[in-house]
Amino acid sequence: MSEETSPPARTGAQAVERALRVMRALEESGEPLGITELARQTALTISTAHRMAKTLADRGLLAQDPITERYQLGPALVALGEKAAQRLGYDRALPALRELSATTGESINLGIRAGNDVHVALHVPSPQPLRFDQPAGTTVPLHVSAMGKCLLACVGEIDDQVESLGSLPRVTDRSITQAKKLKAELELVRQRGWAINDEERNPGVRAIAVPVLRGETAVAAIAVQGPSIRVTEDRLGDIAAELTRTAGIIAPGLGPYTAPK
Numbered sequence: 001m002s003e004e005t006s007p008p009a010r011t012g013a014q015a016v017e018r019a020l021r022v023m024r025a026l027e028e029s030g031e032p033l034g035i036t037e038l039a040r041q042t043a044l045t046i047s048t049a050h051r052m053a054k055t056l057a058d059r060g061l062l063a064q065d066p067i068t069e070r071y072q073l074g075p076a077l078v079a080l081g082e083k084a085a086q087r088l089g090y091d092r093a094l095p096a097l098r099e100l101s102a103t104t105g106e107s108i109n110l111g112i113r114a115g116n117d118v119h120v121a122l123h124v125p126s127p128q129p130l131r132f133d134q135p136a137g138t139t140v141p142l143h144v145s146a147m148g149k150c151l152l153a154c155v156g157e158i159d160d161q162v163e164s165l166g167s168l169p170r171v172t173d174r175s176i177t178q179a180k181k182l183k184a185e186l187e188l189v190r191q192r193g194w195a196i197n198d199e200e201r202n203p204g205v206r207a208i209a210v211p212v213l214r215g216e217t218a219v220a221a222i223a224v225q226g227p228s229i230r231v232t233e234d235r236l237g238d239i240a241a242e243l244t245r246t247a248g249i250i251a252p253g254l255g256p257y258t259a260p261k
Helices: 012-029 034-040 046-058 076-090 089-106 146-153 158-165 179-190 233-254
Strands: 062-064 071-073 108-113 117-124 137-139 194-196 206-214 217-227
Touching: 012 034, 012 046, 012 062, 034 046, 046 062, 046 146, 076 089, 089 108, 089 117, 089 217, 089 233, 108 146, 117 146, 146 158, 146 179, 146 194, 146 206, 146 217, 158 179, 206 233, 217 233
Parallel strands: none
Antiparallel strands: 062 071, 108 117, 108 217, 117 137, 194 206, 206 217
8 A cells, every 4th residue: 555545643632632532521421431332422433432332441431331331421530530639620619618618508510721612620519408519520611701701811811812713702691702891891800800600601591700919910710600599790899809709818829749859
């Protein structure tokens, strides 16, 4: 076979991307999956899905039921997650976030930027029966998230941040879909120190967020979110003050971890 007609060699990056697709499919499934289901959900061939799943299971990143032969997330991920939480400071942040939830009566999230999305790293549910939950591990678009606005407003030039997003899809009739309007909103966030998501992603849900800063740069953001009938305009100032206090508590512990000598 000539060089021109030879199939392109698989790259290491491609293999990693495929492995991540398999793990993400299992994360989102909520139940073990067989190879045929994995192949369908990841758009991989059955042979590729089988090879990826077996390799990941051999390393403990997946676990296979010996009877059903279905796969689920594996025990090695537990250890990795615990170490990541420790080194990123998330385990040290949780007590303060739980206190914030108790003080405000609402659900709390801590998020970081992942491309054009906010990745929810920590979640503390509200004690109220009527509440809004954004579970850890989920992602939401930056431009329709209070945490996202903080992460955009407090990293670099606002114009550059907004232009890097490209189009701004509408999620609800209150979503900001114009770059000029989003830039103005981010300038306001930078000026007053907190952001609001006023039913821009979920009707009937309002969120307030502040950046968690290292110097003048946001390394994360934290948000209080709940039904608009409880998170009313007259509460915004008090909630923002509680968020700012909590951000100051957790900021020193977030970020790179250095093991004690």
